[in-house]
Amino acid sequence: MSKINMENLGLSQRFVTEATLYEGLYIGRIVSQYKNLYKVVTENGGITAEVSGKFRFSVKTMSDYPTVGDFVMIDRNEDIDGNAIIHHVLTRKSALIRRAAGTSHDEQILASNIDTVFICMSLNNDLNVRRLERYLGVAWDSGANPVIVLTKSDLCNNLSGKLAEINTIACGVDVITTSSRNQNGYLPVKKYIDHGKTIAFVGSSGVGKSTLINRLIGENILETKEIRDDDKGRHTTTRRELFVLPNGGIVIDTPGMRELGIESADLTKTFVDIEELSAKCKFNDCTHTHEPKCAVQEAINNGLLSKERFESYLKLKKEVKYEGLNSKQIEKEKLNEIFKEFGGMKSARKMLKEKKKSNRKF
CATH class of the missing domain: 1.10.40.50 (Probable gtpase engc; domain 3)
Structure with a gap:
């Protein structure tokens, strides 16, 4: 069985060095989560894992738990004898954080170890520069570089006016436009994607995140739905998930958010x-x-x-x-x-x- 090149999954020397502190354990990256179970990819393939009892006991906040994008140390690197056990989360180089829902002040990590955050907004009536400022504050605070991705440009009657408005608040952030109607309308985002680099997609429901990711992957893996007439996008992505692109690079899709509660912002x-x-x-x-x-x-x-x-x-x-x-x-x-x-x-x-x-x- 051929080994998986973990560098293609974003594994850098920084994580390899830290992993040497944990003798007898194996390194993997979390690609998805469902309740208390995680799908982790190691050099020998994907396995299902859960956190150890000791890990659970030592957790102080929700953000201490593993999340999609984390590199973790587990007790095996093969899918045998039940679930693998996660013992440690390696130090995150970046983390996209929002305030968890409810009255508590817990952090919810949307994605970790990311290099670029694509802030997706539709160029129809959903466009809201005040909401965009919130996303930028959280993106800059994550430690990754934000890029504003304006989708559905074919639906915009005043593209130059909208771009001028956004440029007044972009402040050093790249702004690119895409169109799902055009088969090559996703190409402007490709130049930001490189071998071993991780990109997180964030934005409201229905703005076209899943469509863009499907185009990058080359097949319709994610369900997509159009924004309704009242411009309130439908929730298509219900959980975070990491995908390795065929030509290099990694993308993380996140659930759509109408509101972004700020836990910290730059x-x-x-x-x-x-x-x-x-x-x-x-x-x-x-x-x-x-x-x-x-x-x-x-x-x-x-x-x-x-x-x-x-x-x-x-x-x-x-x-x-x-x-x-x-x-x-x-x-x-x-x-x-x-x-x-x-x-x-x-x-x-x-x-x-x-x-x-x-x-x-x-």
Whole structure:
């Protein structure tokens, strides 16, 4: 039986070196997950695996569990005698993270060890630059490089106008357009795919991620559905899955997301234009609201920066700031923000106490 070249699966010397720490175990990469079971590919082929009891006991957060794209150390590299056992997850070089659904602040890792994130958006009424800013913040934070992929260009009546709007917020990110109607409409994405490199596809349901991946693979592996007339895409991909492309490269498909809860985000790269303007403000701690000689407000007044983009920046900054805090901690942060000009809530309370003492004397 011929061996699988693990380099084609993205295995680099970095992971090989770390794997030597775990004697008696074998390295594999997770290509899919269903509940508590994982499909892992090793040099001898695919096997089904589960985490060890010791691993489960040591887990502190949901993000500690293995996920699609992880390189893991397992007790065998052949499909024999039941499920293989995962003992370790090798250190991730990158991770695409969003906030898990619900009221908890757990992280959900959409894909790991990725080199490029394709942020897919349809060039119809689904296009939303504010949502795109959220995706960019999460993508930059992952450690991978984002690329904006605009799909269904054949459905767009004002392509130049849409591109101009997106370029105002892309800030150093490549923007490419594709069309599923044209048999070669997927070719612009191919130049980003290279031997051993991993690309994750993210975006709302129905924007054409699965169609693009099918074209790259060369066969219809993933189910595809058109966006309905109300522009709310149908969920076709229901779980994350990794595919090795015939001509080299690896892609990870992720479930469609209408909303992207932010656990952490790199806003300095997403809003590099605002960060650069902030450096020109008179005051280092400028809030860009009422201070004199505020470069950000001057740019808004002069039409160089849209008010909507600045408001999006403030909204995401606040969202990231409060992530990971419980309701009591969030309330404390908000009060500190309110009393900021008095030196924080603690100083404000001290000032109120002194004022009460002063009033009693009279």
